[in-house]
Amino acid sequence: MDVLISGAGVAGTALAYWLRHHDFTPTVVERAARVRAGGGVMGLRGEALDVLDRMALLERVEALNPLMGGAAKADGGAAPPAVVFAGDPRILRADLIGLLHEATRQEVEYVLGDSIATLEQDADGVRVTFERGRPRRFDLVAGADGLHSHTRSLVFGPPERFVRHLGIYTATFSLPGHLGLSGHLGLPGHLGLPGHLGLSGISRLPSMPGKAAVILGIRDDAEARAELYFTSCPLAYDRDDVAQCKRIVAGRFAGEGGPIPRLLREMSRAQDFFFDVNAQVEMDRWSSGRVVLLGDAGFGAAPTSGQSASQALIGAYILAGELALAGGEHTTAFAAYEREMRGFVAEHQQMGREGADRIFLGIPFREAPDTNTAGSRETAHAHLVRLKDYAPSFAVRRPP
Ligand SMILES: Cc1cc2nc3c(=O)[nH]c(=O)nc-3n(C[C@H](O)[C@H](O)[C@H](O)COP(=O)(O)OP(=O)(O)OC[C@H]3O[C@@H](n4cnc5c(N)ncnc54)[C@H](O)[C@@H]3O)c2cc1C
Structure with a gap:
């Protein structure tokens, strides 16, 4: 099945990875002229680490933790540093997207500097026109184009209906x-x-x-x-x-x-x-026919949650996994994706509101020790809400 993903942020690149893993054919269209540009330090909760582990990227992510000091630099293939994480591991947005792009670029078509212009669904697929490229047909379209999602506006309605300041x-x-x-x-x-x-x-x-x-x-x-x-x-x-x-x-x-x-x-x-x-983005449904939303586009939790990258990674894993489980039957898969994700999203949006309150009260949110401080990677894994085994974990195969 051909799946068009709008946006090569964390959600879009991670979804491309998992769709490819499950033998779908993703194409990513990104409005910017290049992938991975910009962004600050983002936290990663236990389940997101589990997803990265299943991508065999966890050690490289750990090595890139910007708060771990110069000893923890990734140099491609060298032994991972023997760090024990305290608190949530962090990563720069550009580093995370860089890893996900690198892991997918050989097998996934990335169209840069373009954007969806129109979407037209029929019984068999979606006809998509682009601002620059020629029109194409896809079986499904995933909007992973961030808080101000163009896909959401085209299919679900204007931002005023969904975006809570x-x-x-x-x-x-x-x-x-x-x-x-x-x-x-x-x-x-x-x-x-x-x-x-x-x-x-x-x-x-x-x-x-x-x-x-x-x-x-x-x-x-x-x-x-x-x-x-x-x-x-x-x-x-x-x-x-x-x-x-x-x-x-x-x-x-x-x-x-x-x-x-x-x-x-x-x-x-x-x-x-x-x-x-x-x-924050609040929606009753994240899909309409063959179009589905992911990451900030569908359920943004705000930077003050510290969880936006995590929920993008977890959502991509679940969405692609449910599509594979349902044999590509999108109605079943999208419903299951929502069921699995709603709990995470409610928790993250609560954290986003609390983080914002701290700023109103004059306490920057980062001052408070993370509420989900895990102590070590092992404990972080023990704190997991267990993700379904859509793909095998590397952790269980590594010697303790
Ligand atoms: C440049 C940038 C810097 C950021 N820096 C921070 C930060 O410092 N701290 C923080 O907490 N959060 C930051 N964010 C938001 C953060 O990345 C997300 O909250 C989180 O990673 C969830 O990722 P996402 O993939 O859902 O959305 P995003 O990371 O926002 O990715 C969305 C992607 O879609 C692309 N896009 C947008 N419109 C279109 C379109 N019409 N067609 C095709 N592609 C489109 C964007 O260029 C982007 O690559 C940043 C976002 C961006 C885009």
Whole structure:
């Protein structure tokens, strides 16, 4: 079966992997000119680690954990570092998508710099026209095109019906390494949390009413990332206009002291700036006929949940697995996918709302030790909600 996936983010690349694994033929169309661009540090919960393990990617993901220091660098094939994770393992969005793209690019067609224009379903399939490419037919279409999903708008209706604004905007960007946690920004120091909580690379700047700033020193301070949050009613702006987005953030933080002016200067130069609203997607159904939604497009939990990448990975595994179990019969598969995923999504959306509340209260969400801190990879696995065995786990085959 031919499946068109809109979006080569975490959800889209992971779904391409699993569909290929189950002998479907996925094609990915991505609006951006290249795969993997941009993004900050994302957490990974136990079940997402299980999915990565089943892809044989877990060790490489662990080696890329940006908060684990320079010793934990992936160098393709070298022995994995003997790290025991404390708290949720983290990964940079671009690193995770890079791994998933690399694992699929030989066998999956990626069409870059294009987007679906129209979708027309009939009894046997979906006729798709593109903004640039020629029209094609597919058996199924999966919308994995993020919070502002174009597929969702085409098939289910406008964003106002599904996107719930949490009253906060998030900006992230990278800082030159020497501005990390080593004191050059005049930071108040680390959070004072014990290193074994795995949060020692994070520094929170003094709290400002309705705003929060966090700096993450990554890879032993060789690099650093800034995260800025501010509370606001919905803003009207052009999401693709980076200069305008930077002006909005700069305006909100203007007049703040300490390291903020320096951070804003770095933001104006940053090439990998990300800015978006903290919002959640609430839908009664994630499929309509032969079109199904995945990741932020269908059930975004907001950056304040810390779980968006995890639910994209888990959702891709379940969606492809259910399609395989149902022999491609999409009505049965999409219903089972929803049943399996709804519990995860409800939990993550709750975490997203609580994270947003902490910012309103002046406590950046990263200050609180992760609620699902697992202690070690082994314990993380023990905390799993067991995923169905659509694909074998490597962990059970590895010696203890
Ligand atoms: C550039 C970028 C940076 C991000 N940085 C952060 C961050 O720092 N912190 C954080 O918490 N979250 C960040 N996010 C959101 C985060 O990646 C997601 O919440 C999470 O990984 C779930 O992934 P997803 O695949 O559902 O959505 P996304 O990661 O948003 O991926 C969606 C993909 O669809 C593509 N797309 C959009 N519209 C179309 C279209 N019409 N046609 C084809 N493709 C389309 C996008 O370019 C993107 O590649 C970022 C998202 C993006 C796009």
